[in-house]
Amino acid sequence: REPLVTVRNLKKYYPIRSGFLGRKNKAIKAVDNISFDLKKGETFGLVGESGCGKSTTGRMLMMLTDPTEGTITFEGKNMLNLKGEQLRKERRSFQMIFQDPYASLNPKMTIRAIIEEPLIIHGFKEKEERSNRVDELMKLVGLNQDQADRHAHEFSGGQRQRIGIARALALNPQLIIADEPVSALDVSIQAQIVNLLQDLQKKLGLTYLFISHDLSIIEHISDRIAVMYLGNIVELSTKTDLYAQPLHPYTQALISAIPRPDPLDKREKIVLKGDIPSPENPPAGCPFHTRCPKALDKCRVEKPILSEKQSEHFVACHLYTQP
Ligand code: SF4
Numbered sequence: 001r002e003p004l005v006t007v008r009n010l011k012k013y014y015p016i017r018s019g020f021l022g023r024k025n026k027a028i029k030a031v032d033n034i035s036f037d038l039k040k041g042e043t044f045g046l047v048g049e050s051g052c053g054k055s056t057t058g059r060m061l062m063m064l065t066d067p068t069e070g071t072i073t074f075e076g077k078n079m080l081n082l083k084g085e086q087l088r089k090e091r092r093s094f095q096m097i098f099q100d101p102y103a104s105l106n107p108k109m110t111i112r113a114i115i116e117e118p119l120i121i122h123g124f125k126e127k128e129e130r131s132n133r134v135d136e137l138m139k140l141v142g143l144n145q146d147q148a149d150r151h152a153h154e155f156s157g158g159q160r161q162r163i164g165i166a167r168a169l170a171l172n173p174q175l176i177i178a179d180e181p182v183s184a185l186d187v188s189i190q191a192q193i194v195n196l197l198q199d200l201q202k203k204l205g206l207t208y209l210f211i212s213h214d215l216s217i218i219e220h221i222s223d224r225i226a227v228m229y230l231g232n233i234v235e236l237s238t239k240t241d242l243y244a245q246p247l248h249p250y251t252q253a254l255i256s257a258i259p260r261p262d263p264l265d266k267r268e269k270i271v272l273k274g275d276i277p278s279p280e281n282p283p284a285g286c287p288f289h290t291r292c293p294k295a296l297d298k299c300r301v302e303k304p305i306l307s308e309k310q311s312e313h314f315v316a317c318h319l320y321t322q323p
């Protein structure tokens with residue numbers, strides 16, 4: 001498959017001042033030089049613990065946060081160089097579904113007004129055209145059209161997430177960035193929303209960047225996955241390879257901690273020592289070395305780079321580099 005979006009050397013550094021009279025310039029490296037492609041029609045999972053930079057990555061793709069450096073290429077154009085009308089036009093192709101449907105919908109607006117809003121903003125002047133589109137979108141996400149004039153606060157979490165999805169689809173996007181879209185929902189509702197997203201992907205040919213800390217959901221929905229730790233991608237692979245044969249010690253620990261319903265599944269849980277270091281003061285060398293059960297001497301000084309170990313399976317770890 002060809003790439004829809006190409007991300008190269010993307011960084012987000014937040015400057016902080018420290019030391020005597022704030023003279024030492026330091027930076028929090030929220031995202032530290034990551035590269036990946038989003039292939040047309042795939043679901044690309046971005047997984048890691050909170051604070052690893054996955055949401056910041058999603059927000060940079062949505063152009064809600066300015067990158068410090070890097071490129072985001074879509075249809076041959078670096079989105080970060082676009083301005084004004086051209087930017088407005090192109091960014092319609094990227095839409096976001098948020099973590100918390102409660103917080104992202106205005107409770108005073110009717111469902112119709114919420115879904116219609118992006119159409120109004122983007123200059124659809126015909127009222128009837130907009131109204132038909134809203135009906136169509138509600139049907140698409142499984143909402144009853146009779147409810148169009150009710151308010152968001154009257155709906156359950158799952159239905160609110162359907163409203164958020166309908167709104168995200170209003171302008172016919174190509175890429176949907178979903179940041180923890182089911183984390184705020186009951187487990188029974190999570191599956192319904194994940195299934196809806198999968199149906200919509202098939203029907204509409206959508207590409208998803210699916211951000212989650214939940215390795216079970218990521219396994220269920222993704223075609224390819226990138227694992228992030230302290231602003232870095234430490235492993236990137238197809239879903240099948242990643243779960244069958246995780247290479248990075250961090251990925252191995254995360255996968256070992258997935259609850260397995262099968263009592264005969266005796267895989268040992270790898271318990272990591274310590275906490276995630278503060279991004280204000282990240283370790284030198286491999287960012288994972290303070291917690292890694294397999295750390296070598298060189299891990300404390302030399303940062304491993306992400307490189308292809310097997311076909312389409314990339315890992316940033318000295319265990320796999322030749323001495
Ligand atoms: Fe562990 Fe070293 Fe690999 Fe980092 S580079 S994950 S510290 S073995």
Ligand code: MG
Pocket residue numbers: 050051054055
């Ligand atoms: Mg987040």
